[in-house]
Amino acid sequence: MTEGARRTRLSKDRVLRTAVALADGGGGIDALSMRKLAQELGVVPMALYKHVANKEELLLRMVDAVVGEIDPPVSGTDWKDAVRRRVLSARLVLLRHPWAPRVIESLPAPTPAMLGYLDSVIGTFRSGGLSADLTHHAMHAMGGRLLGFTQELFTAAPGGPASEAPDAPAAVAPPAPDAVMPYPHIAEIAAAATHDDGSVVGGGCDDLFEFEFALDLLLDGIDRLHRQGWTSAARRAAQRSAGPA
Template sequence: MPEQAETLRRTPLSRDRVLRAAVALADEAGIESLSMRNLAQDLGVVPMALYKHVANKDELLAGMIDVVVGEIDPAVAGGDWKQAVRRRILSAREMLLRHPWAPLAIESRNTATPAILAYLDSMIGTFRAGGFSVDLAHHVMHAMGSRILGFSQELFDASRRAGRSGTPDPEPPAADFPPEVAAAFPHVAEIARAASHDDESVVGPGCDDQFEFEFALDLLLDGIERLQRQGWTSSHRSR
């Protein structure tokens, strides 16, 4: 029976293998290329085979999210809450840089996954251990919002988004608009000009993402620290 090559189907499918292949596919080809059909092809299998391991595409997405959220460094107990939170969030951000599809995938879901809940829970635990009241911890979590998972929530700089891994950015990453655009939006243009000049130690022209992220993070953490030091309580619901 020479059909051996057929019978030894490559290592049999499993939920884990499906999820890992899906993450790899989304990392390399972009989330828009992640279809059940493409994924099945990558795994050398017919599309419907996937449904023996995930209920549907939505559950596949949820599983992928749990995989990547699981990559975030675990919390370290003890020590300064501020440093602990800062380090953990920067670790989350590193994960997101490896999986640029994750923010959109997480935000388009309507329910949190178990891994996300676990992450949030341990983050709240860090605040509570740092002496935060339940209320203050609650509001602070809201204030950090999705930044707590490392999201940059840009919206502002339209350049960065385009860069997919494949080509090394064929367009120069912007920062120079066509002049009629610059005239229409003078303040945006002014900032873009300044940012493309003073690139001290910044790789290309444009914004230093890491700096911007930490700027915002520290702005929040410093504000939070001040509230906590002042013994904030919900009676402060001012204005």
């Protein structure tokens, strides 16, 4: 195929699919440049600027392409199951695109696809009977987990397995076996935990189990507050009446 023929087939969709594939292939977004993308597409770099203004816009559209892979809501299920399914689908999507959490966290504002996804999740909470007040706080509590990632307390050590969000700053490095002896409670829970050698979460914990465990805790807690008729106004009033601790 001649260079001219390749140029005529260049489209925004093809540019984005190729950019995502390059980022997935290794090196993430740091290894992605407009020049490298142009080379992969077989065009001159200037041809890309007919479809994206710069690398910043390219990254925004790449995020939208990734978010667009999240499964749509499933009808005929209760709100907890529906939200759970969407979140776990988002997690699988971001595991396919490990560079995406870093880009999402660096965004100055949500992209259109992100807004559409979050609006859909809010709609699921509201159609399940949750008040706008409780839904507001539920969205805060869920945080980045809604988009399928979370920063783990024990992250992978340098040179070790990648975490679910490999570019997120480390919170606490996993303790070495001989380092937990002075800390009996850490040693106790480390020995009690079920580990998975193939885990992507630091410390060898079962990453899917831990993600689902926290997700279910949040959803069950939100459901409990919904059934109790919880409101933020009542909570604040109770705190004011109780006075300083």
